[in-house]
Amino acid sequence: MPVGTPEVSDAAPPSETFLIKIDQDPVFPDEFLYVISKNRDLRKVPDKIDEKEFEESFNLFVNYRLKVKHAEELGLDRSEEFVTEFETFKKDIKKPYLLENSLEEGEIKKAYSRMQEVIKASHILIQFPENANKEDSIAVSSMIEKIRSDVEKGEDFNELAYKYSDDPSAESNKGDLGYFTALQMVSPFEDAAYGLEIGEISDPVLTDFGYHLIKLESRKPNPGEVRVSHILVRTDPEDPSSEDRAKRKIAGIYDELQKEESRWEDVVSMFSEDQGSKSNGGLIPWFGVGAIVPEFENAAFSLTEIGEISNPVKTPFGFHIIRLEDRRPIPPYEEMEAMIKSKILRDSRSSLIRSQVMAMQRAKYQLWENDILYQKIKTIARENGGAAPSPDNFKQKVKEAGLLDVLLIKTSEESFAVKDLLDFIDTQKKNIKPDPGNFFQAWYDKFLETVLDEAEEKDLYQNNDEFRQLIREYRNGILLFNLMNDLVWQKALEDSLGQIEYYERHRDRYQWTERVPALVVKMNQEKQLDKIRRFLSKTRFSDGIKEKIEEEFLQDSPLLFSAESNVYEISKHDILKRLDLSNSFHEIQLEGQTVFILSGGLIAAGPKSLEETKGKLIQDYQQFLENELIASLKERYPVEINEEEKNRIYQIVVE
Structure with a gap:
């Protein structure tokens, strides 16, 4: 059953011919060739090595593999510490090779490409009633189609938005959303809007908010980002007279700024009502199109000279005077990539990517599901008036129904019975907390996802040489470190009697x-x-x-x-x-x-006294212990060398 790690030590070699055998366990040529050719292009003469370096590298490789063999014999690869560390490394290593990564990368590049321009759109939103039933859905769909028909007959889009749209802002903006760019709207809305020509009306677009009609008004190159400082005089929506007072006050402040002796920072400190920025000259963070209220944004982007001051600008917060501090273009892709990825993984695109990944995995690994059996188990899970049973109770009911050994799903490589699903629930119940009302479906979906992910990982290990070598390198590297730390490095540091004995035997070196x-x-x-x-x-x-x-x-x-x-x-x-x-x-x-x-x-x-040479002594003692370890391992594990394969690699790497 799928519980985590396909065997990665020496499985699925690209060739059946061994290079060395250690106690009859084969090690294949591709591994040594990978080690010796790291950071080299052996097709080029300058990167080839001489005979001496080849022999030294081969001997070091044999010693390295002896240590890995001993670590496995000691069970270090089965320790909880190793499994945890290796799984963490493996998770990071495999990311670039997965289908999911290629889809994520495609979404990131698509978003960055869209960010090169900003688009202006209007929309009409028709929402579903709360707890909508099928009839409600049909009614909403019919309504949006009727509005689209009205637009096609020549009625004004923005007037229809004012009349019908469920977006509260339509009362003031008649559906005009202003300019925006990628990742500022939900994914289906963005996809539809960016796919339109200027003046074109979309088909109905379904999002979590309801159905939208979208009209593309304009598109232009992205002006990048601006940094501004501002002075704010607030208005109070509950006080009708506050707007006149604020208007007079901001006009007075503007006149003050026209005086030659006036200093922006002093005026901000004295008059601005933005408590968050008045202490630092009114400075606010960098922002781009679509990130701030349109009135403020339009005024800020209309400033062209550093230090230029706007006329008073009204926004829902009050009246502002804005000063341009700096401008910058859209940063390069390399600088934006991490931020774009973070946004994508936080919005609905992540679910879409995951769905696409599973669809691709289903096809690639020929997933088959036993739909009749699935329905039977789902019925068992819904017993007791629809309440989900506990995992133990659920397992017992499935067992009583005689379904444990019945085939539930299979891929091109593996088959899984119902008991595999139940074992999965047992091992993962501390990590996964399904919705009680959706008990079986949540577990089944997670089991399916795990099966497909492990099929992909196994496929990578069998068919991607670079991935296989990296996984093996990290696995064996962790084992080697743990073995050497236990038997050489830490022992040399802590074995004071051994240090003294070694010092006494080798005084002439110190x-x-x-x-x-x-x-x-x-x-x-x-x-x-x-x-x-x-x-x-x-x-x-x-x-x-x-x-x-x-x-x-x-x-x-x-x-x-x-x-x-x-x-x-x-x-x-x-x-x-x-x-x-x-x-x-x-x-x-x-x-x-x-x-x-x-x-x-x-x-x-x-x-030298022992204390005067302790650092060097410990280094030498560690080397002594390592040499002793290698000697003992060569006695314990017979090494067989395939000279023909060794010579073949020699011909490849030696000049």
């Missing part, structure tokens, strides 16, 4: 070469150069010398120089290895910068 304590002063400025020279030339090196010179000279000039003091291995220090350290004070020029060095007595070569 040795200091000849060292010297030294202060290195790099001058950033040339002032006080003589003072610092005299100070250092008369001073002996000591542990606190860095702090002493900084206290002496950096109090008033903190950028005068930079200083560092440490014990350095002479042969590994670019400056010290060039000096005669029998002298304690040195002055050199390094890339045009004056550098002073004050050195102490030489320290002979000798062993």
